[in-house]
Amino acid sequence: MIKVSDYIAQRLKQKYNINNIFLISGGGSMHLNDSFGRAIPYTTAHNEQALAFMAEGYARINQELAVVNITTGPGGLNCLNGVFGQWTDSVPVLYISGQVKLETTVYSCPHLNLRQLGDQETNIIKIVQPLTKYAALVDDPLLIGYHLDQAIYYATTGRKGPVWLDIPLNIQSAMIDENLLKPFIPPQNNNYNFKIDDILVQLQKAEKPLIIAGHGIHLSRQESSFLQLLNKMKIPVVTTFNGMGLLPDNHPNFAGRIGTLGQRAGNFTLQNADLILCLGTRNNIRQVSYNYENYAKNAYKIVVDIDSAELEKPTIIPDLKIQADLSQFLSLIAEKTPIIERPKWLAFCKNLQDKYHPSINPEYQHSNNQINPYGFTMEMLGLLDKDAIIVSANATASLTLFQAANFHSEQRVLCNSGNASMGYGLPAAIGACLSGKGRQIICLEGDGSIMMNIQELQTIKHYDLPIKIFIINNNGYISIKQTQNNFFKGNMTGVSEKSGVGIPEFNKIGEAFNIFSIRISDPQNLKSQLTDFLNIKGPALCEIITNDDYIFTPKLLAKKLEDGTMISPSLEDMFPFLDKKEWESNIFNKIKI
Structure with a gap:
């Protein structure tokens, strides 16, 4: 027999190789605190919001699951800001909160529609469900293995993200026979259609192809496959806000960073392209701008995303949609891609970088x-x-x-x-x-x-x-x-x-x-x-x-027309605005290479 909280600690350590817990102790999580403290090194903080941010920093660098342990009520509520950031940025974090005894939770009497029953109780699962991939209150000790394994599966499989388990005190302290635990059987993995041949046909047709590289390359641990792909594709690459640093500035393919507050060279490259291949980026509004109809306005758009919803949103309409996990996709396309070179186009983009270099x-x-x-x-x-x-x-x-x-x-x-x-x-x-x-x-x-x-x-x-x-x-x-x-x-x-x-x-x-x-x-x-x-x-x-009167520059800034109408310019038209002659010198088809 083993106590539930001890089982959780041992399983996290032995099966999932968790060697650090982010923890703030509390009465509602006392058995969890004790078990974690005995089994796994832990780091404490002075506010649960900070604890959630710590876990995110740990998970991003470690490229593994991070675990947070907090107590009931305000302990869990203080984490919400961090949880939402991990939801939007696809960071795998497991939250394990303590809860009051099961019989004093509003969960135990849903027909009454109570606001609170137990002391310092919060119905945290109802709150975090929209912000997590999986959230459950564990109401049966024999379901702990099922819930724990399922939560970690969803946190780390597909589009990654936060998950939450809420464990009442009398469940934490319950004794169980591990042989009687209900197992979690993972669903079958998606059989993705990578459409590699379709991509290569379009890439070889394009005169001005461009890769947009984002944070998903880090999330899928495919940095080396990405670099192998670039050894074959001698075409420009721009990076996203969450993908900054993904490619060094001195890399021969690097052509800048894009977005409403991106680099002028990167945005001109984007708007000149006749094909974009989006890898590991969800093309968020900061990237595509509010004038999203003109995002990569001349380009055939190939978007590879693990999340099918991102392929259907109204702010970017792909010409070729590919739902795929980059952990499989990148190594395959790197293997199958022939040498693709566009020397004049790449030189043009590198010249833009020199022309608008930050220094x-x-x-x-x-x-x-x-x-x-x-x-x-x-x-x-x-x-x-x-x-x-x-x-x-x-x-x-x-x-x-x-x-x-x-x-x-x-x-x-x-x-x-x-x-x-x-x-x-x-x-x-x-x-x-x-x-x-x-x-x-x-x-x-x-x-x-x-x-x-x-x-x-x-x-x-x-x-x-x-x-x-x-x-x-x-x-x-x-x-x-x-x-x-x-x-x-x-x-x-x-x-x-x-x-x-x-x-x-x-x-x-x-x-x-x-x-x-x-x-x-x-x-x-x-x-x-x-x-x-x-x-x-x-x-x-x-x-x-520093001085306190600077402005962010270059940036996308609304323009007032002669009739007083305000418009959002497209991404290549950044403030400070360029005169017509200089602007046209940055359009590939208007100059001689």
């Missing part, structure tokens, strides 16, 4: 003794290890990376794209550090974002994690400030100190947590100061004071 963009340079965040990001990245892991918050932190970074081949970038929550960077960096196997860990945070989970500085200090934390202090919420400037003629609400959002001196906060901390505000000698900082042993915090 020569005047908007990215330091000025007036103030640090420009783009300039800082470029200088900082140039000093990192070739296999560094960069974990980014959103807004300035992620956009300066996406638009201006020069990545190396073994570097990884983590940023949640679908949910894009403030408070993500610091805890996700902790998770990445725990699975990074000694690699350099960089956390790039914003002054607004880090305040959402700043308590996790204590977690970094407690575990002595050698994370280098950069906080971009631009005096508030710069992206919202830009929006309010554009739409409300400069009337500011809740974006800066003057409008209600105070920003502390982060170097002093770091010192309060006994973390080595500095503040840099002058661009003079920035490189040497950053070099010294990166050489500090153990955790360290660097507050970067």
Whole structure:
């Protein structure tokens, strides 16, 4: 006989090779806490939202399932922000929550429509069902193996994502005979039609083919197959927001990054293409823009996606739809593809990159003794290890990376794209550090974002994690400030100190947590100061004071026509707008190669 909570811990360790649990203890999960604590190393945090973000960072780098253990009521509710981000970005995380005794749950008397029955009880399964691939309250001890194996199967099979098991106290503590457990029998795998021959016919016909590469290549662990494919296809490749860093900037096929806040060269390449092959990208709205009818407007669209729903959505209409798992598809197409070369087209796209290289963009340079965040990001990245892991918050932190970074081949970038929550960077960096196997860990945070989970500085200090934390202090919420400037003629609400959002001196906060901390505000000698900082042993915090009046550039910006009508331009027409002559020089068919 074995206790249910002990069975869970042993099965996670022995069958699924789980060697770290992200855990915040609670009365409702006391048996689970005890069993995990005895069997598996665990990491704690000071807020369950942060715990969920930690698990995501761990799963993304480890490319395996992460496990979170929390208690009933507010313990589970605090995780929801992280769960949703894992739902949108396809990250496999198993949540195991404690619950009050089964007889005091609203689940036990559904006919009454109660809001709450047990102490601190939340009917968490009803809440998380729309955000998870599988969610169940375990109401019978003999079903624990069935539910546990099924949850992990769905988390890690097909389009990956979060799953949730809610386990009442009297189920956690129940004794079971393992021989009597109901087994889970996985369904038969899909027999995908890869349509490789159809793809190759279209690729060989195309004069200007383009590959759009996304996060799904990482999720399917097919980085090597992807590179093998590019050895045969001498055609341009652009990467997505969640796929940044997937291909190093110096790769002969790399042609930029795309989207509403992408790179000008990448967007021109996209809009010039006469065929696109989408691999591991769901073509979200940030990528296709609100003028999605004109996304890759001249191209035959081949979309490969594991999720059939993504092939039917109205914001992109594929000419050739292929539902397939990249873990099978990429190795097969890499094997079957003949050499496909388009030297003039590839050279044209590489010339666009040189023409609009971030290093020569005047908007990215330091000025007036103030640090420009783009300039800082470029200088900082140039000093990192070739296999560094960069974990980014959103807004300035992620956009300066996406638009201006020069990545190396073994570097990884983590940023949640679908949910894009403030408070993500610091805890996700902790998770990445725990699975990074000694690699350099960089956390790039914003002054607004880090305040959402700043308590996790204590977690970094407690575990002595050698994370280098950069906080971009631009005096508030710069992206919202830009929006309010554009739409409300400069009337500011809740974006800066003057409008209600105070920003502390982060170097002093770091010192309060006994973390080595500095503040840099002058661009003079920035490189040497950053070099010294990166050489500090153990955790360290660097507050970067930047100018607070910059704008994200280039970007898609609505245009006003002569009659006053506002229109959304297509992706190649980014602000600052180009004159007609320069714009036409970036159209492949209008120039001589």
